[in-house]
Amino acid sequence: MKNNNLVDLGEFGLISRIANAARSGRGVVTGIGDDAAVTALTSGMQLLTSTDMLLEDVHFRRCWHDPYRLGRKSLAINISDIAAMGGIPRWATLSLAIPADMPLDFLDEFTRGFLAMAGEHGVALIGGDTCSSKQGLVISVTIIGEQLPELILRRSGARPGDEIWVTGTLGDAAMGLKLVERGEGEEYLLNRLLDPIPRTTAGIVLAGSGQVTAMIDVSDGILGDFGHIAELSGVGGIIRLADLPLSPQFRAAAAGLPAFPHALALSGGEDYELCFTAHPDGREKIIALMKKCGIEAAPVGIVTSSPEVAVLDANGQPFHQSHQGFNHFVS
Numbered sequence: 001m002k003n004n005n006l007v008d009l010g011e012f013g014l015i016s017r018i019a020n021a022a023r024s025g026r027g028v029v030t031g032i033g034d035d036a037a038v039t040a041l042t043s044g045m046q047l048l049t050s051t052d053m054l055l056e057d058v059h060f061r062r063c064w065h066d067p068y069r070l071g072r073k074s075l076a077i078n079i080s081d082i083a084a085m086g087g088i089p090r091w092a093t094l095s096l097a098i099p100a101d102m103p104l105d106f107l108d109e110f111t112r113g114f115l116a117m118a119g120e121h122g123v124a125l126i127g128g129d130t131c132s133s134k135q136g137l138v139i140s141v142t143i144i145g146e147q148l149p150e151l152i153l154r155r156s157g158a159r160p161g162d163e164i165w166v167t168g169t170l171g172d173a174a175m176g177l178k179l180v181e182r183g184e185g186e187e188y189l190l191n192r193l194l195d196p197i198p199r200t201t202a203g204i205v206l207a208g209s210g211q212v213t214a215m216i217d218v219s220d221g222i223l224g225d226f227g228h229i230a231e232l233s234g235v236g237g238i239i240r241l242a243d244l245p246l247s248p249q250f251r252a253a254a255a256g257l258p259a260f261p262h263a264l265a266l267s268g269g270e271d272y273e274l275c276f277t278a279h280p281d282g283r284e285k286i287i288a289l290m291k292k293c294g295i296e297a298a299p300v301g302i303v304t305s306s307p308e309v310a311v312l313d314a315n316g317q318p319f320h321q322s323h324q325g326f327n328h329f330v331s
């Protein structure tokens with residue numbers, strides 16, 4: 001008998017449907033199906049654990065996020081937190097609170113996307129939970145990674161004189177969100193919003209490089225996220241607006257706006273790039289290592305001993321977002 005809806009399928013039916021789709025992975029001794037999963041740890045490594053919750057109409061909208069890319073993104077943003085520590089992502093759990101009227105096709109596509117992202121980054125789904133939701137889909141993912149203790153990168157290691165770096169380009173996801181809100185679509189920018197790629201390999205390579213003093217993933221904009229590094233490291237910094245890496249697609253979309261949207265590059269969310277700090281002597285090595293990973297990284301500022309994080313414009317003058325006539329676009 002083919003089950004076409006969730007009520008017919010039931011909780012155990014749904015779990016076995018997901019479990020059947022999930023393949024085993026490295027270190028999985030006993031996967032989904034017993035009371036608890038059993039995993040084998042790599043000798044000498046420590047565990048890294050992170051959880052994120054996504055609520056419908058708070059973090060995503062079903063009218064924008066197709067289920068396949070929503071499944072991918074649910075895991076990608078968690079993998080990004082492991083990458084931000086230089087960790088190797090290994091195992092994940094997935095818990096869903098599901099509205100009773102949700103089509104089974106949606107869940108199948110969601111699961112397909114989740115497991116595709118898992119496969120691309122060496123992650124095995126080892127458990128989770130399902131229940132019914134009275135309002136909206138709730139997605140909770142826990143990711144577990146591992147790394148040698150001496151390679152784990154924290155937010156707290158930045159030193160005055162270090163350069164501030166960022167991988168990839170900034171502001172694309174925030175620009176994609178503005179476009180989707182207006183009912184417009186530019187494929188690259190929308191994909192940056194709906195299907196972010198966590199910087200797993202770059203994170204691991206940077207951890208092993210011996211050059212990086214602190215790292216974080218850019219989920220809330222470089223200004224705020226470098227601010228977390230500054231706070232936990234007891235330092236400040238100067239970010240050079242003119243050096244923020246922007247994609248050609250971002251620049252093209254910006255050209256149609258009344259004022260250049262610096263705020264999207266500085267404070268736009270969901271880029272899931274890596275922001276890190278390193279002594280200037282490591283510059284060439286870092287550029288070469290990132291090139292090997294197939295991505296670019298750019299120095300965008302300098303760590304200072306003052307407790308403030310300042311942004312300077314192309315003339316070296318302090319930049320204030322409120323002076324840019326930008327708010328009508330943001331709101």
Ligand SMILES: [Mg+2]
Pocket residue numbers: 080081084216217219
């Ligand atoms: Mg993070």
